[in-house]
Amino acid sequence: MARPFDVVALEKKWQDRWRREGTYEVDNDDPRERYYALCMYPYPSGVAHQGHVRNYVFGDLVVRYQTMRGKAVLSPFGFDSFGLPAENAAIKAHSHPRVFTDQRIEELKASVQELGAVYDWRREVRSHDPAYIRQSQFIFLKFLEAGLAYRAEAPVNWCPGCATVLANEQVTADGTCDRSGDVVERKNLEQWFFKITDYADELLEQVDHLQWPERVKTMQRNWIGRSEGVEFELPLAEDPSVGLRVFTTRPDTGFGVTYAVVAPEHPLLERLTTGDQRDAVANLVERARHTSEVERSATTTDGAELTKRGAFTGSYVVNTFTGESVPVYVADYVLGTYGTGAIMAVPAEDERDYAFAQVHGLPVVRTVATPEGFEGGAYAGDGVKINSGFMDGLDVPAAKRAALDFLVANAHGEAKVNYRLRDWLVSRQRFWGCPIPVVYCDTDGIVPVPLDQLPVLAPDDVVMTSSGQSPLATHEGFRNTTCPTCGGPARREADTMDTFTDSSWYFLRFTDPTSTDRPFDPVQAAAWMPVDQYIGGVEHAILHLLYARFYMKALVDVGIAPGLPREPFTRLFTQGMIRMDGSKMSKSKGNLVAPxxxxxxxxxxxxxxxxxxxxxxxxxxxxxxxxxxxxxxxxxxxxxxxxxxxxxxxxxxxxxxxxxxxxxxxxxxxxxxxxxxxxxxxxxxxxxxxxxxxxxxxxxxxxxxxxxxxxxxxxxxxxxxxxxxxxxxxxxxxxxxxxxxxxxxxxxxxxxxxxxxLVDDTVTMVVQVNGKVRARLEVSPDISEADATAAALADPAVIAALEGASPTRVVSRPPRMVNIVP
RNA sequence: GCCCGAAUGGCGGAAUGGCAGACGCGGAGGCCUCAAAAGCCUCUACUCGCAAGGGUGUGUGGGUUCGAGUCCCACUUCGGGCACCA
Known part of the structure; x- marks a missing residue:
């Protein structure tokens, strides 16, 4: 289209000027009121797409508006520059991911500047920068020292197509890899974890005080999944010295327990299985091992399917409430990773237990009176307790308390809170990430790399094969080292950290981007934190935002961020997606419209x-x-x-x-x-x-x-x-x-x-008869109620509409409206 | 299955219990021009009517209220999240 001015030259002139004059650069000792505006830093995927544009348009508006309101606005930009796409591209092209990454960063940076979005580029951060890696590793070591990082064996998602371990979020709902489409398998590997569960309660409670979209807050609460219940013991019938610990949120249904179930991974399973059941149990365990977690957790009420998914162990436990022996089953509908990995089963009041009981011919004993006309299997609602001894006649909440008292008094168990949230698995068998800074020594075990030897950097000549093994493990020069403690031969950790660890503290680095002896100076960070306005896509509603919240709290607690607020983002805004033909506009779908x-x-x-x-x-x-x-x-x-x-x-x-x-x-x-x-x-x-x-x-x-x-x-x-x-x-x-x-x-x-x-001489007053607009009058804004009513009743159109009827009621709301009810 | 959110002209949307459809896109007509482009002006929810004017209308059905797109209940459809979490 023909424009009355030279748009290209004009926009370039001003972009150059803002950069040249550092219009939007702010120093940490700026005397104005502070405002920290931040868009989620992007993975550098090349030229910006409309999703980026939308994000940065909102962010830039906030920066410029708050600046005009007289504030010193911190507006930094950086790149979440570690990650699998660059590594895969490098494997394909027999190149190095850094080459791709640096190139794409320049492309993205240029297109962000073409948009006219302004940043304090002096503060730019890139997660693959050795200076940043050093500090990411520093934080890991502090977490390790504080006991927040630990190593344990765990099942992980492995994609045979990509020949690598995947993050949970890369596995789609149907158990396939979101990039290759292959069915994800499970492997047991020794892995590094962060103890995010230590903060479950705080993460949950502080959600209430955040000025975030309700939707996001709800998602965070659900993800943490706090549930209050009771953990207690069901003694083995033939050997009461052995107890099966179970967790339940419904202790009131204890009299309805007609069997118990353990997960296929349960440590007592071997002990519980009798000779004649050994084959059936072994079959089931084997089957569970080869089934993906997602598949296993798929709900089914199909009888044949359920039969295959459970087996009798041959053992019995004593129902603490009734004193009767009930059979112990093993079934994959019980998860080894939640609660105690074992449950008391109450078919009458739990749908899953009911379905399982039907298939395996187990009795159903109701302990809550069902409502009139109730037809169906399990009834999980409230009601009067029946068949429940000392609880009979109580309602469910009261019975829960009575049951807990009973279990505590008899030393069988205690109140317990469980969470859906698991510890954060941070190990990745990838090359293009931050190396985990520890070595393994036969004498000294796990030894942290001393701070003065950081950063641990991956060598450039690593062969990135698709074997499924960590690429760094194949590099002898990197792998073999000496133990910092005893000086003997040792092996370096070959895994890298989840890239979500990089994005969990970058907003703090922006406040003090050149710090070398620590991630940031807490005094400098305190000048800006928390972020006043955080802006990003709703797709990060759980993982990134939860991890960053955890990091913030942990950084305060391990002494890296003393005195800083425990929540990083005061206000969050999540922008909508750009859709094309009904699906999200994205590079992988090939439906991008370049700006x-x-x-x-x-x-x-x-x-x-x-x-x-x-x-x-x-x-x-x-x-x-x-x-x-x-x-x-x-x-x-x-x-x-x-x-x-x-x-x-x-x-x-x-x-x-x-x-x-x-x-x-x-x-x-x-x-x-x-x-x-x-x-x-x-x-x-x-x-x-x-x-x-x-x-x-x-x-x-x-x-x-x-x-x-x-x-x-x-x-x-x-x-x-x-x-x-x-x-x-x-x-x-x-x-x-x-x-x-x-x-x-x-x-x-x-x-x-x-x-x-802001006030007019006259305003239009609407006159309604029985709620319908019959006249519009120009009246003074400060007209009295009586005058408004009089004017309304005098209007010819109103008189006509009344058809001679006298008003029974007049609602006068001057100067906007008068409603006459005949 | 559970939890959230949404539903308004041909389209994107506006309206904090008080004039439904701001603003824009598209469309129709006109001005300007040799002509076009650009620009400018008028109209544009549906419907009855030559007109003046009337009736209907915010997914569906009820309710609260003098008054409901807005609040409450039930339902339908779409979108999102969670989904054997005991």
């Missing part, structure tokens, strides 16, 4: 305005065949503003007239409206308000009477100022044309509306 094509036509300003105008920021955006026309519409708005500000077609007059007041009122109402919209993230309506004001002013200015210069100037300057955070380039140019090169639009103070100009 580059728009920079030469509508410019970054036009594209930014589109992202703000298209709908509420939290909603998904459908990229359709109409989208380009909407984008053009945004550019047309900017062109109209340009023509108005350059006085195209406008006659000026020096004297004011009665029309000025209406224009000035429109200007000030827009200031109030847009300011409010900015605060509540309603950018689409803010853009609409600016369009409306421009339409109003444009019509007025081109009226036969001409435009009064002072009023027009106020209107134009206000439009430019209010628009500056949204579309920063062209308004800056117009401002410079109007006020000279020494005046910078982005250094202006955010305007305040004059309250006197």
């Amino acid at each position: 580059g094509q728009y920079y030469t036509t509508v410019g970054a300003d036009g594209l930014r305005l589109f992202h703000l105008f298209v709908g509420p920021p939290a909603d998904d955006v459908d990229w359709t065949s109409q989208t380009d026309e909407v984008i053009d519409g945004c550019a047309r708005f900017l062109d109209r503003l340009w023509r108005l500000a350059t006085l195209d077609d406008i006659t000026l007059r020096q004297e004011g007239d009665e029309s000025d007041l209406a224009i000035r009122r429109a200007v000030h109402k827009t200031i109030a409206k847009v300011s409010d919209d900015y605060e509540r993230w309603s950018y689409n309506t803010a853009v609409a308000a600016l369009m409306e004001l421009l339409n109003t002013v444009g019509k007025w200015a081109r009226d036969a009477r001409g435009a009064h210069e002072d009023t027009l100037n106020e209107a134009i300057d206000t439009l430019l100022t209010l628009l500056a955070p949204m579309a920063p380039h062209m308004p800056a140019e117009l401002w410079e044309m109007r006020h000279g090169t020494s005046s910078h639009l982005h250094a202006q103070t955010w305007p305040t509306a004059d309250p006197a100009l």
Whole structure:
């Protein structure tokens, strides 16, 4: 489209100027009030796509707006530059992931700058930078020292197609690899874990106080999955010295326990299995081992399927409540990793137990009276206790307390809280990540690499095969080392850390990016933390945000971040996805629309305005065949503003007239409206308000009477100022044309509306008869209730609508509305 | 299955219990022009009517209220999250 100005040259001029003059660089001792605005740092995948654009448009708006509000705004940028895509690309091309990564970082950085988003680039952070690696390892060692990092054997997800271990989040719901589509297998390996479960309660409780979207908070709560119950012992029938510990949230149903179940991984299974059951049990255990966790956890009520999934062990335990012996089964519907790995089964009040009992012919004993007309198997609701001895007649909550008291009094068990949250497995059998800084010595065991030997860096000549083994393990020069403690031969850890560890503290590094002896100076970090506004995609609602919250607390506790807040992100905003043809726009789906094509036509300003105008920021955006026309519409708005500000077609007059007041009122109402919209993230309506004001002013200015210069100037300057955070380039140019090169639009103070100009001489009052609008009257804004009623009743249209009936009730809400009920 | 969120013109959307459809896209007509592009102006929920004017209308069915797109209950559809967590 033909523009009234050279959009490419104009935008480049201002981008260069902001960079050259360091307009948005802030020092840690800045005297202004601090504001930390942050977009989630991206994985560098090359040229920015519309998802990035959307993210950075919102972020940049916040930065520029808060700056105009007089704050010192920290706006840093970095790259989450470790990760599997670069490693896979390197394997394919027989190259090094660093080559890909550095190249893609430059591409992404350039396109972010083309968008006109401004950052303090002096603070740039890249996770694969040796200086950053050093500090990531420093943190690992501090966690190790504090007992927050530990090593244990665990089942992991292994993808045969990718020949590597996958993170949980890379396994799709149906148990396949989200990249190759292969069915994920399980392998038992010695792995490093972080003890995030130590913080389960705090992570859960503090969710309540975060100014985050409810949706995200709910997801965090569900993920942590706190559940209160009782853990107690069921003694073995033939040997009461051996007890089977079970966890339940329904101790009140104890009298309904008709069998018990242990997980296939349960340590007592061997002991429980009798000779004649050995084959059946072994079969089941073998089967469970070859079934993926996802498959195993798939709900089924299919009888044949359930038969295969459970087997009698041959042993019996004594039901603590009834004193009767009940059989012990092994079944894969009980997970070895949750609770005690064993349950008391109550078919009458648990659906899974009911289905299993039906198939295996186990008795059902109800302990809660079912509601009238209840038909079905298990009843999990509240009701009066029956068949339950001392609990009979109680309701469920009271019975739970009674059951707990009974178990405690008899020393069988105690109250217990369980969590769905597991410890964080951080080992990755990958090359392109942060090496775990420990060595293994036959004499001294696990030995941390001394701090003065950090960073541990991967050598460049590692052969990245697809064997499934950690690439670093194959490099003898790296692998073989000496023990820091005894000096004898030792082997380096060959695994790297989950890349989520890098993204769990980068926001702290930004506050002190050059620190060498520690990750950051806590005093410098305290100047900015917590992040005032964090912005990113909802896809990180659980993992990244949970891990970062954990890191923050752990960093405080291990002494790296003394005195810092325990929550890193005060306010979170999650933007909607860009969809195309119903699915998420992403590189892997090959449906990207590159922003580059728009920079030469509508410019970054036009594209930014589109992202703000298209709908509420939290909603998904459908990229359709109409989208380009909407984008053009945004550019047309900017062109109209340009023509108005350059006085195209406008006659000026020096004297004011009665029309000025209406224009000035429109200007000030827009200031109030847009300011409010900015605060509540309603950018689409803010853009609409600016369009409306421009339409109003444009019509007025081109009226036969001409435009009064002072009023027009106020209107134009206000439009430019209010628009500056949204579309920063062209308004800056117009401002410079109007006020000279020494005046910078982005250094202006955010305007305040004059309250006197927010009220009109008259307002339209609606008169309803029985809820239907019958008349509109122009009245004074401070009209009294009585006057409003009188005026309404005197209106001919109202009289006609009443058809002679006298009003039985009049609701008068001056000056907006009067409702007359006949 | 459970938990969240959403549903408004041809389309994206606006409306904090008080004029439904702001703003934009698309569409129709007009001005300008030799013509086009660009720009500008008017109209554009549905429906009855020549018109003035009337009726209907925010997924469906109920309810609260003088008054409901907005609040409550039930349901339908779509989207998202969790899903043997004992």
